[in-house]
Amino acid sequence: MSEPEKAGHVLKEGIDWVGAVDWTVRDFHGYETSRGSTYNAYLIRDEKTALIDTVKAPFAAELLANVSALADLAKVDYVVCNHAEPDHAGSLPTVLAACPNAELVCDAKCRDALGLYHDTSGWRIHVVNDGETIRLGRRTLQFVQTPMVHWPESMFTYVPEDKLLFSMDGFGQHLATSARFDDLVPLDVVLAEAKTYYANILMLYGGPIGRTLQAAGGLDIEMIAPSHGVIWRTHLDAILSAYADWVAMKPAAKVLVIYDTMWKSTEAMARAICDGAAAAGAEAKLLHARATGGTVIATEVLDAACLAVGSPTLNATIMPQMAAVLTYLKGLRPHGKAGLAFGSYGWGANATKELAEYLTAMKVEVVGEPLVSQYAPNAATLDGCRAAGAMLAEKARHLAAGNT
């Protein structure tokens, strides 16, 4: 392959990336996309022409220009919709209007979901079931239903002749780049964004994703083209083994101290817990809920063994940003973690009780009574916090070693 070809948008002969790069998005329904994103769509030109997925609605014209550069829009026979979410299906009304001879190909749940987003009455919809195929000519599209990777209607499209899997949100990354392939961007950056994506979008669906990975293990795959970020053609082993760890939520010997503070009393306790854990040999991180957003915190939580969560009592409850972070984390359903609550108070220690309730709701194994301090912590309280940090470090080592 020549350098320009290697760096271009050609996946395989006759299969091109025709999506859009969103360089400026920084808030993706609350997910902090610090490196932007891409909405990937792919065009397969064979005896029949198929467009795999579309883009977010504001990018429809860009997608159509990319398709038009390669094929007559009237010659597009199929538009495959692997996922009804608006960042991939939002352009369907525009695309189907511009491609008058195209049939929309999706599964039954996707058809129903699209009907609740768009007026689909004039659309020609070709419903496919799991395992069904469409012959394009030399190539075949094979459909694999993948419920809850990422919504109930989600599916993968596989091209056996090219050993190419269109994996929709699976293996994706919110990463805006002019490069289309994993070997053209620093691997640590791609894997970090893939981890952030998994933690924030897919963490709670580890069960179905694990089953999908097992099913996909039977496919012969040499390229994975997700719907966000770069295409995996060189580092498949790296991303597949990372997914295996994330699906299992394999813990590292890492202690996170997640907190908010008013007059630095809870922060002093947080520092002492963090220092105690670090001194005992664990990786320890201090995460102030108003300094570090939920997106980064969720990513850290994915492979942390232990969590200490802290808040002072404010207005007889926990501070609002801690409530936001914990509500978000609870929804992502981490599992297999241990932790405890801490915080200062003036005249009612309600916050630590509520934090402990959050831990229980998150099925975190609570490994100690809440650490509390009336107003500022004294030396004895801070010694207790350091000891708790050391205890969490020990617990984290046990969990990382596969023990409980």
Place this chain on the structure above:
Amino acid sequence: MQKFVCDACGWVYDPAQGDPENGVAPGTAFADIPDDWVCPECGAGKDQFSPTD
């Protein structure tokens, strides 16, 4: 006893197993699960389940 499948994600409720992690004891018939119970896999409501073999 009759099993039920989640229409959203395909998870199957087996009354013999129950859902003890979420307070549903083994041996609980689907009809006797509280109405605010949700699918432990995807969070779909109890009304999203259908009988299955």
